[in-house]
Amino acid sequence: MTVPVHLVDDDRDLLRATAQTLQLAGFDTATFASGREAVAALDAEFPGVVVSDIRMPGMDGLELFAQIQRLDAEIPVVLMTGHGDIAMAVKAIQDGVYDFVTKPFATDRLVQSVRRAAEKRALVMENRRLRAAARDVEGDLPLIGQSRAMLRLRDMLRQIADTDVDVLVTGETGSGKEVVATLLHRWSRRAKGHFVALNCGALPEQVIESELFGHEPGAFTGAQKKRIGRIEHSSGGTLFLDEIESMPPESQVRMLRVLEMREVTPLGTNEVRPVDLRVVAAAKVDLGDPAQRGDFREDLYYRLNVVSLAIPPLRERRDDVPLLFGYFAERAAKRFGRDLPQLTAAASRHLREHDWPGNVRELSHFAERVVLGMEPDDGRDAGLVTVAADALPLPERLERLEAEIIRETLRLHGGDVQQSLAALGVPRKTFYDKLQRHGIVRSDYAGKKG
Ligand SMILES: Nc1ncnc2c1ncn2[C@@H]1O[C@H](COP(=O)(O)OP(=O)(O)OP(=O)(O)O)[C@@H](O)[C@H]1O
Numbered sequence: 001m002t003v004p005v006h007l008v009d010d011d012r013d014l015l016r017a018t019a020q021t022l023q024l025a026g027f028d029t030a031t032f033a034s035g036r037e038a039v040a041a042l043d044a045e046f047p048g049v050v051v052s053d054i055r056m057p058g059m060d061g062l063e064l065f066a067q068i069q070r071l072d073a074e075i076p077v078v079l080m081t082g083h084g085d086i087a088m089a090v091k092a093i094q095d096g097v098y099d100f101v102t103k104p105f106a107t108d109r110l111v112q113s114v115r116r117a118a119e120k121r122a123l124v125m126e127n128r129r130l131r132a133a134a135r136d137v138e139g140d141l142p143l144i145g146q147s148r149a150m151l152r153l154r155d156m157l158r159q160i161a162d163t164d165v166d167v168l169v170t171g172e173t174g175s176g177k178e179v180v181a182t183l184l185h186r187w188s189r190r191a192k193g194h195f196v197a198l199n200c201g202a203l204p205e206q207v208i209e210s211e212l213f214g215h216e217p218g219a220f221t222g223a224q225k226k227r228i229g230r231i232e233h234s235s236g237g238t239l240f241l242d243e244i245e246s247m248p249p250e251s252q253v254r255m256l257r258v259l260e261m262r263e264v265t266p267l268g269t270n271e272v273r274p275v276d277l278r279v280v281a282a283a284k285v286d287l288g289d290p291a292q293r294g295d296f297r298e299d300l301y302y303r304l305n306v307v308s309l310a311i312p313p314l315r316e317r318r319d320d321v322p323l324l325f326g327y328f329a330e331r332a333a334k335r336f337g338r339d340l341p342q343l344t345a346a347a348s349r350h351l352r353e354h355d356w357p358g359n360v361r362e363l364s365h366f367a368e369r370v371v372l373g374m375e376p377d378d379g380r381d382a383g384l385v386t387v388a389a390d391a392l393p394l395p396e397r398l399e400r401l402e403a404e405i406i407r408e409t410l411r412l413h414g415g416d417v418q419q420s421l422a423a424l425g426v427p428r429k430t431f432y433d434k435l436q437r438h439g440i441v442r443s444d445y446a447g448k449k450g
């Protein structure tokens with residue numbers, strides 16, 4: 001990145017010569033003949049350095065510095081003077097001027113000073129970005145990322161969250177579709193209503209219909225009680241239709257009608273009930289592409305696709321990997337009561353080179369393994385079998401492996417004890433003993449499959 005430098009001097013020849021020096025050193029240099037012009041060209045987001053002469057008619061360098069301070073006290077200012085006025089230099093530095101060079105200066109001296117000032121400014125900007133990111137980390141639901149794609153995504157989310165527009169979110173598995181849907185809900189006035197999620201791929205057709213639309217007693221065999229559908233339940237809130245690409249064709253027709261009419265007719269009734277609806281749908285495939293769409297109705301696609309948000313896979317925004325890893329590692333350390341470990345070379349290579357087909361979810365699991373000392377010994381395989389062949393004695397490694405297998409099993413079964421017991425093939429008592437011994441909290445996994 002080339003850092004911008006704003007250079008101010010009323011002496012045109014010197015201005016040109018100094019600008020050339022800075023340009024040769026790689027700075028993107030703009031020149032100004034007066035303090036007033038220089039101030040007009042600055043704002044608090046200015047990512048660079050200001051270099052200014054002190055003695056100038058009108059606004060002098062010190063006054064310019066004072067004005068910049070009011071704009072953003074962290075913009076570094078380097079002052080130049082032809083008069084070796086030590087007392088003024090000391091005073092200026094005390095007031096917060098970054099550096100002070102006397103003319104005629106050795107070009108090295110100026111370039112060095114500007115370079116250090118630029119580094120400092122870059123750090124300030126980086127920290128501001130991180131703090132801004134931290135502000136987006138809301139409770140247990142962050143959307144972390146500083147890549148261009150994520151910055152744009154967060155901007156979009158803010159813009160559309162509080163509108164009633166329906167949104168289609170696409171992205172590979174684990175890329176954050178549900179996080180996005182939840183933020184759309186939380187950042188809108190609909191946050192007062194319910195966030196109602198339905199996974200269209202997980203349920204058989206008949207169940208989907210009654211889940212979505214609700215039914216009266218006797219609407220179909222087995223419908224004993226009246227049931228309020230999810231669509232109606234989400235009225236005033238947000239309806240999240242996950243894996244919309246798996247919605248059965250029959251339901252698609254009915255859903256399209258709901259979206260157009262903003263009303264719902266429960267099964268077994270002729271009653272029409274208006275709903276205050278906002279739909280966020282998620283798909284793993286590009287429904288705009290006929291080859292991927294399968295039997296998904298084109299008209300429903302167009303109806304849902306008022307606004308579409310595509311979350312890029314993690315491998316296409318690698319810049320986010322360290323930030324996400326840091327966040328997940330810290331969270332895991334807190335949860336498991338461990339210290340944050342030093343990254344091993346293998347783990348670091350994995351972070352740099354892995355393709356993350358499971359995207360952010362996979363990265364979060366990797367961070368947990370690193371915190372638990374289960375880091376991979378091979379970039380291609382970060383799975384269970386790669387208990388680090390480090391210097392630990394065998395019994396300890398076996399202990400760790402056991403703990404990891406139990407965690408993996410709980411994760412796989414969303415914390416369900418019955419299923420985990422079956423998968424592990426151990427008696428209930430043994431299972432609970434082991435949980436206790438390894439400090440595993442079953443409820444950490446409840447309802448969170450994958
Ligand atoms: N940008 C992000 N910042 C922090 N955590 C994230 C981010 N993206 C995803 N996650 C986390 O990664 C995990 C997977 O995200 P999410 O469930 O939203 O993915 P998904 O796209 O819905 O995946 P799937 O298609 O498999 O359902 C979650 O634990 C989520 O909190």
Ligand SMILES: [Mg+2]
Binds near residue numbers: 177178242
């Ligand atoms: Mg999901």
